[in-house]
Amino acid sequence: MPKxxxxxxxxxxxxxxxxxxxxxxxxxxxxxxxLFPYAYDKQELADRLQQHSLTQVLHNLPAGNWDAGERGxxxxxxRVGEFQDGVGRxxxxxxxxxxxxxxxxxxxxPENLSxxxxxxxxxxxxxxxxxxxxxxxxxxxxEPINNFxxxxxxxxxxxxxxxxLSEVGSDNLFIQYDIYxxxxxxxxxxxxxxxxxxxxxxxxxxxxxxxxxxGTGEINYQxxxxxxxxxxxxxxxxxxxxxxxVTKDGLGWIQALTA
Numbered sequence: 526m527p528k529x530x531x532x533x534x535x536x537x538x539x540x541x542x543x544x545x546x547x548x549x550x551x552x553x554x555x556x557x558x559x560l561f562p563y564a565y566d567k568q569e570l571a572d573r574l575q576q577h578s579l580t581q582v583l584h585n586l587p588a589g590n591w592d593a594g595e596r597g598x599x600x601x602x603x604r605v606g607e608f609q610d611g612v613g614r615x616x617x618x619x620x621x622x623x624x625x626x627x628x629x630x631x632x633x634x635p636e637n638l639s640x641x642x643x644x645x646x647x648x649x650x651x652x653x654x655x656x657x658x659x660x661x662x663x664x665x666x667x668e669p670i671n672n673f674x675x676x677x678x679x680x681x682x683x684x685x686x687x688x689x690l691s692e693v694g695s696d697n698l699f700i701q702y703d704i705y706x707x708x709x710x711x712x713x714x715x716x717x718x719x720x721x722x723x724x725x726x727x728x729x730x731x732x733x734x735x736x737x738x739x740g741t742g743e744i745n746y747q748x749x750x751x752x753x754x755x756x757x758x759x760x761x762x763x764x765x766x767x768x769x770x771v772t773k774d775g776l777g778w779i780q781a782l783t784a
Contacts, residue, residue, distance in 0.1 A: 526750070526754065526782050527728075527750055527753060527754065527758075527761075527762045528555070528556065528759075528760070528761045528762065529554065529556070529761070529762050529763075529764055529779060530554065530555075530556035530557055530558050530580075530582040530583070530761045530762065530763045530764065531545075531549035531552070531554040531556070531557050531558075531764055532557075532558050532559060532729070532763050532764050532765040532766075533545040533546070533549065533557050533558070533559040534559040534560045534765075535764070535765050535766060535767055535768075536549070536764060536766075536768060536772045537549060537552075537772045538768075538772070539771060539772065542565075543565070543569070543573060545557075546573040546574065546576070546577050546579060547573075547576075547577055548772070548773075549577070549579065550577035550578065550579055552772070552773055552776060553776075553779070554579070555578070555579065555580060556579060556580040556581075556582040556761050557574075557579050557580070557581060557582060558581070558582045558583040558584065558761075558763045558765075559584060560584065560585055560588075560591075561584060561585055561587070561588070561591070562584050562618045562622065563587060563614065563618065567617070567618050567621040567622065568621065570618075570621070570622055571621050571622055571623075574622060574623070580623070581619075581622040581623055581624040582624070582626070582727070582761045582763065583624065583626055583627065583628060583666075583701075583727055583761070583763060584615070584618065584619070584622075584624060584627055584628070585615075585627065585628045585629070585630055586599075586608075586611050586612060586615045586627055586628065586629045586630070586654070587607075587611035587614060587615065588630045588632075589604075589607075589632070595632070595633075596630055596632055596633050596670075596675055596678060597629070597630030597631045597632030597633075597678075597679075598611075598632055599629055599630070599631050599632055599646070599647050599650045599651070600631050600632045600634060600638070600643035600644075600646050600647045600679050601632060601638070601643075601646065602638075602642060602646045605646070605649075605650065608650050608653075608654075609650075609653060612653065612654045612657050612658070613657070615627050615658075616657065616658065616661045616663065619661070619663050620661065620663075624663070625662070625663055625664060626663060626664040626665075626666055626699075626726060626727060627658065627663060627664075627665060627666065628665075628666040628667070628668055628701050628727075629650075629651065629654060629665060629666065629667050629668075630668065630670075631647055631667065631678065631679040631680045632678070632679055633675065633676070633677040633678050633679065634677055634679050635677070643679055644689075644692075647679065647689065648689065648692045648693055651665065651667070651689070651693045651695070651698060652693050652694075652695065655693060655695035655697040655698045656695070656697070658697060659695070659697040664697060664699055664726055665695075665697055665698050665699070666698075666699050666700065666701040666726055666727055667680060667686055667689060667690075667698065667699075667700065667701065668680065668686075668700070668701040668702075668703060668706075669681050669682050669683055669685065669686050669700075669702075669703070669706060669707070669710065670703070670706050670710075671705075671706040671707075671709035671710035672710065673709055673710075674706070674709070681710050682710055682711050683700065683702065683707060683711065683717050683721055684721075686700045686724075687700065687721055687724055690724055699724055699725065699726035699727070700721060700724045700725045700726065701725075701726065701727045701728075701729065702717075702718065702721070702725045702727070702728050702729070703728070703729040703730075703731075703765065704728065704729065704730045704731070704744065704749070705729070705730060705731035705732070705733055705736055705765070705766070708733045708743075708744055709733055714744070714749060715749065715752050718752070718753065718756065718758075719756060722756055722757075722758060725758070725760075726760055727760055727761060727762075727763065728753070728758070728760065728761075728762045728763070729762065729763040729764075729765040730746070730762055730763070730764060730765065730766065731764075731765055731766030731767070732744050732746070732766065735767070735769075736766055736767050737766055737767055737768065737769045737775075738766055738768065738769060738775045738776075738778055739766075739778045740777075740778045741769060746778065747781075747782075750782060
């Protein structure tokens, strides 16, 4: 059975953020992920992880002003310095939390930025980040995100992400494959996972439509989980979905896998 990590940005919102660690552990999760750790003291987060025997599976690089709608800064030429500073900050937190992989959100491309310039800036930034993170023993990931949820996001498809990996040319850059985003943008889940498996370091999930629990939409997760197991994928799968009601009441899909 896959290893599932609770995404504490999305799950257990019935609790204050720092209390979600205990809620996840009480529900049986062994790993957690969330968007950003930077609003919290890193030692306080590390203590919560240790107290509840949880593995910090993933967090993102700083991604600009999230509340203002920014979804990453890695494509912007005028913000390279800010991006590089963010890499250092992410390493500082990841080391404190024992986190072995961080994700880079590319950002939304405005009309006044050419695709060519955005691509070159992204590639250069990823080369920098991959090297710095490698020295720290941390993997770097990039994530395609569908154009319905985040219009204008620069990386939309798995094959596009794979091409960026090729351009960067680092053995420390991987794909974060989000099943929900992939279903909305491109479909062909099983064949795409199989094709790009050597480059996929982390998987996330939610059903479609609605971005709720597995089993609430059109994706045959019972079949897909078995398929992923059979590929030999041994990484974590992050549960990045919106619970339809109280989080713990919607975890029957995990229990059904072990029944």
